[in-house]
Structures are given as C-alpha cells and as structure tokens.
Amino acid sequence: MIMKPSPTNTRFALCCALALSGAVTFTGCKPQNLVATAQTGGAAEKVYVPPGKHDEFYNIVSGGFSGNVSVYGLPSGRLFRQIPVFSQFPECGWGYTEETKPMLNTSHGQLPWDDSHHITLSMTKGEHDGRWAFVNSNNTPRVARISLKTFRTEEIIELPNSAGNHSSPFLTENTEYSVAGTRFAVPYADEGANPDVPINTYKGNFKSTISFIKIDPQSGRMSVAFQVMLPGIDVDLARGGKGKSRDWFFFSCYNSEQAHTLLEVNASAKDKDLITCVNWKKCEDYVKAGKGRKSKVKYAHNVYDEGTHSASSTIENEVTVLDPKELKDIVYFMPCPKSPHGCDTDPTGSYIVGSGKLAAVIPVFSFDKVQKAIADKTYDGDYEGIPVLKYEAVLHGEVKKPGLGPLHTEFDDKGFAYTSFFVSSEIVKWDPKTLQVVDRIPTYYSVGHLCVPGGPTTKPHGKYVIAYNKITKDRYLPTGPELTQSAQLIDISGEKMKMLLDFPTVGEPHYAEAIPASLVEPNATKFFKIEENKHPQVTKSEKDARVERNGNQVHVYMTAIRSHFAPDNIEGVQQGDDVFFHVTNLEQDWDVPHGFVIKGSKAAELLIMPGETQTLKWTADRVGVVPFYCTDFCSALHQEMQGYMRVSPQGSTTPVKFSVGDTGAAH
C-alpha cells in the first residue's frame, strides 16, 4: 500500500486508505470525498493500520457509566475489548457466573452496576511498567486492579468512610499507593458518632477522607493502609508527585464554601478554593509509629484467583485514620482560583497545575516554593485547623487568558503542557516554564479529559493527544436521542497540533492512558494451562466428566473441546433442581474459547477460555428435554456442539444418567 507520493499515486493511496478505514462507502473516490481528503491533509495515512498489522499504542479508556473499561488501539482508534469491572457483563458472564459473582460484592451486597471514572497505569520509578491498570468507581466507592496480562479485573476493594470516590485511583511514583478521595462529604458513623444528622449541619458534622491503598509490589494485592480525615469539602482530582516531589500527593478540592444545596451557585461563591498537599511518606511514618486511630468500619475486598479461576469476597472491619489537626505536618492547603478540577504534576515533579474550571487563568504552583512556604510558615490563616499556604508564596505563575473552563493537563516528551477547555471546546498547548500559550486546536465538542501517551508519567511518550469529548452531537450518523461517546486523535509531533481522527467510545470516557504496545503485548496471556487449573470443580479429562446429585443440587462436571461437550446427554434431573454446570475448556491453544448456555438461563452465557473452568447455575423450572449449546463459533462443526438435558417431575424414579457418544437407541 505504500507508494511514492506522485500526485496520482497519492490520490489513489488516500482514497484506498479512506475506503479501507470505512470512512467512505465502497463506491468511494467521488469528488466530494477527494475534497474531504484534501481537508485532512494526509491524516488518513497517519491513522491507517493495514489489515493484520498492529497498532503502536494500547489506549486503556474508562468506560464511564458503562462501569467497565475499554481497550483501543492507537492510532487506528479500533476497539478491541471491553473489560468488565464494576458492571455485570453478560457477553462473558461477568457477575453472572458463580466464579465472578463475588467480584461485585460490597458492604451493600452484590451490586450490578457502577460508574467508572479514571484509569491509571502502574509505574516503576515514574515510568510505565505495563503491569496493571487501575480504575475507580464513583458511586459506591471502590478501586479495581486489572491485569495487563489477562486484561481481566483481578481485584476490587471497597473504600470505607467514603462517598463518591472521584479523586482516584492515581498512583505514587513507584505504585506504592493508589489514592481515593471523597467527592461527597458526609457524616460518618465513625467512633460511635450518630450519622443521622440534619443535612444543614454540614459545617461541623460532615467530613471528607483521602484513603491510601497499599499495592503489594509483587502481587499487586491491595489493602487500605490508612485514611486522612479532612474537613467537609469536595475532593475532586489528584496526582502524585514525581522526582523531588515523589513523597507528596496533590488533590484539588472545591466547595470550600461547604454548601449542601444548589452547589452550582453556592459552591462557586468564593474566589479561591483549595489544593490539598499530603505528605504520604510522613503519613506512612505516623502509621508505623502507631499514631493512627483504628476506626470500626465494614468494606468488601474481592480477589479473583487465576489458579482457581474463581473470586472470593472478604468483609474487612477496620481502618487506620490519621487526623491532620493532631499530626500537624502531613496536610497543607494551597489556595487555587475558583473550583479547581484537574490537578496535575509535570514530568519533572517541579510544577503542580491547578485548573480552576471557573477561572480565567491556569495557576501553576512550584514545588520548591511549596517546600519553602512550609519551612517558613508563610501561611494565609487556616481552614478548619489546617494551615493554608499563601497563594503568592507558592505560585510559579499563571497562564493568562488560556481559554474558558480549563479542566485537565497532560504533558508531552518535549516539555509542553496540554490543557483541555470544556467551555471553549479546545486543547491548548503551553510551556510550563514560560507560561506562554504556543498553540490551540478546537475539539468537537466540549472536551473533558485528555490523554498524551505516558502523559502523567516522568517519561511521556508523546506523539498524540487524545481528546475525550463530553458532547458528540452531529459528529456521527445519528442513532436517536442517545448517541455514542466520542474521542479525537490529534497529532502533536510537530509544532502545530493536527486533528487526525474521530472514534466513538463506550460510555463517557472519563479518563484514559495510552501505553506503547511493546510494553504490554509480549506479556499477554494466550491461554490457561490445564495442568495449573486448581478450580475445585475442574474436570481435566473427558473420562472424569460426570453428573452428581447432592440433595436437590445436581453438579455437572463437563468438558468442552472442538466440537462437543462431555457429557452431552444428561438424564435424572428433576423439576426444581438447581443444576450447576461446571464447564472446563480442555483446549490448549490461543483464541479457542467455548461458550455454554442452556434454555431458560436466568444468568448469562459462560464464555470459557482455554484451560479455564466456569460455572453456570440453572434451575430446572419445567419438565421436558432442554437443549444446551456452545455460543462461541469454535470450529466447522460448532453448530453440532450441543446436547440435551432431560428434566423429569419431582420425585421421579428416572436415574441420574449421562453419556457422550452413546448412540444406543431405546424404544
């Protein structure tokens, strides 16, 4: 497909590239399409990944209100997978199979849905290491860890003393901790306090917390190490320090007015809100020294074990709470103009960029100046007993008139910053040292988060910025009132930003990270070794396939391989029995999943990867012969991959009987 750029050849190549990327119909190459081609100025070639070739980056994208996470390729914008996390996902049985149900357990019981927000990828020494992705749920506060080998959710931890887990799950430089700050201040039942208080007693009764979740450096296992109790305020976003600021974490906070109604007006009254600076190293030391208070709480910790292919859920009941009013040197506030949203640190860790979403400037704080102000006690009073540093003393400078409604900032590999502007619908490129705006590009429409590959790390990969837009409107063929969500890929390799591609996303893409494929692709799990399958109901050989009755429970130990189930004829089940199909996929090759479902299933299908065991619970609700079949096209004889279960009336004398390949006919 690569040709020398002679005028005719270029035209032909561009037409073909567009045709293959689906941008025009098969009758393409009409004059109007040539006009469109000319307008994009070679954009098609830059995003064209030929059939069979792989993308350069993985784009791990929050699924927003889908509750899940999506995986795209860049620069093509092709969707590869949705990873189920906080929401049930019938396509692969997530939250429906006996093995995955515990993953959605919380202190409220099993929840079918949540609101995914931010992605953060694990780092070693501030650089992407390609091990895990983390994502938070905003509604019922949780943080999940996803393996970048299996692209599956391995662990979900609920946050106690929390409401609205928004400023999460951002990481410290070496993935020591993931953070979780509360968007909603609420009264806590902590220390026997009665949380049943009038809402208008917000001031005094309502509290906020920031939790630090310890990540085990080998296994990635999470545990809530400690919480910092804050006055009632809305903790919004966060970023860890880097390099010289690595011991610190910065959180933007709005509603310093402590409004509890009509926040739109009442939480926008003050000229400045706050950025909270937390010295997590000092917190760690205090916890080690036993300074924390043990708070009685209840929260779920769910772990998916790759060995048993099963999840377990444990309810934890204690958390360590640190009070910054007593421990004076762990928390400082910095004033930040009008309702800050994004709070981002540059790759050197020298600057903290606040984005007052109602402000006409972008304030950039200097970490060195923050340290000096703390040392010199250059305070501007306190906020509920916690020192507030003087704005002028910590400010590196302000980017003047950058645009309207700054939200988030990412950084490239050349020292530039990119800030998204929701109200003026644009991305603005600026220089953190000189604070000068150097370029701007419109987005369609109302960009929220943005992502530069490696943008939040100490070593950005650069090349692109992706705009995750809040409004799609007329960008795609309309699909009724409900539209797809939208992202836009922008080339930042040159001096001027260039729009390359629109691509739709699943759910509102709150945040995303992009990582070079070379850091992830070589480690991808291809199948699970059957020898290592430790599922308690595994069937490792077709000769062990069987059916066992235990009271009114029937357990079917079934195997699947191209292209039959064993057993595939089952009798002796009675109406009212609970039947558990424990299906083991005996295949040992990549991309040979088998599906399983039986008529009348009130769960979802099973989608069983090679070497894996999954269980579908099914209740025999009526007498008759019920078919089951494989739902994933597995071979030329996939359509033959089916079987029957006979259900007899309750109390019937039909014996439990099972077979495969028994062709003996009865009369």
Added chain:
Amino acid sequence: MQHQPQGWQYAWSHEKESCIGCVVINHSSNNAMTIQHALLITAAALALTACGSKEEAEKAAKNAPTPTELIANQPIVHGPEIKNVEIKNPLEAAWVAGGKAQYDTKCMPCHRLDETKLVGPGWKGVTKRRQPIWIMNMICNTDFMLSQDTEAQKQLELCLVRMPNQNVAVEDARKILEFMRSNDGEK
C-alpha cells in the same frame, strides 16, 4: 472470536467476482509450497462452501497403498523443532504411563484407542501408518503440519476439524508416542 487458522489470511479479491476462493498464503517459512497444496488447503479450509471434496477424499483413501508402503514412502514436511525421534524396545513403561496421562487430558475427547473415528482418527495402528517423526510433529507443530504436510492435510479434509495445538511439550509428545506404540501392541 471465531477461530482462524494461524498463518492464513482470507482476503477479498478486487479482481475476481467470487472472493470466497481467494486465499492468500502467508507462510514466510516455506516459499516452495506448490499450487496443488494451496488448492488442497483451499478446499479443506473452505469446506463449508465446497462440495464433494469429502467423498473424493474417502474414495482416494480406499485406493491408498498398504501401510508399509505408506510409511516408507510418505513425504513429510515438518518444522525444524523436532528432527530425530529414536525408538527402541522394550518400551519405557514410565513413558507409556505418562503418555496415557497426557492422552486422558488432551487427546481423548477426539481420539479413541480403537479404530473408531470420532473427531479425529482412532489411534489403533497409527504407529504402523505413520513415522514417529510425523506423529511427534503432528502433536507439537500442529498448525505447521496442517498448512504444509500433505498427509496432515488429507486428514483435515477427512475430519474437517483442524486438530488443535494442545501445547504439548516435546518430551510429553514422546511419551504419547510411547503410549501409542503400547496401544499398537508393541512390548
């Protein structure tokens, strides 16, 4: 997530009216592949739309030479991973047992120990029909064999289900071979 044969790409032809028969061979490791092979694979891989190939293959199988002739004259195209297979008598009892264990988990669903064809051919007599190196390669380099070895392709044409690569280690495949020899009555 439909299984696609590895090393193959199906492509829509821009020149021909019918695209279903257009197969792009993409095997850098063997440039000497013949047209006949390509056609054979085309027929096998697209068996759902192809007609009559199964009957023809069965007819051809009936006129096949005797097992002794076959095993002596079989041309084999296999990968570089397994070059020599030494066999000796008496059989290694531990290998026979190890091979049986592998069979139970990874082979049994498709292969019976008698002559019955299930998904794949029954194993009775397989060591009389095939050279040890062919068997070892069929187990360990399944995709390579199915795309390049004529005898393997004949089997695919008969069975119409691509033999899965069950990721058997070479030493385990050797044990399976020992078990097959035992199954064929060798001592």
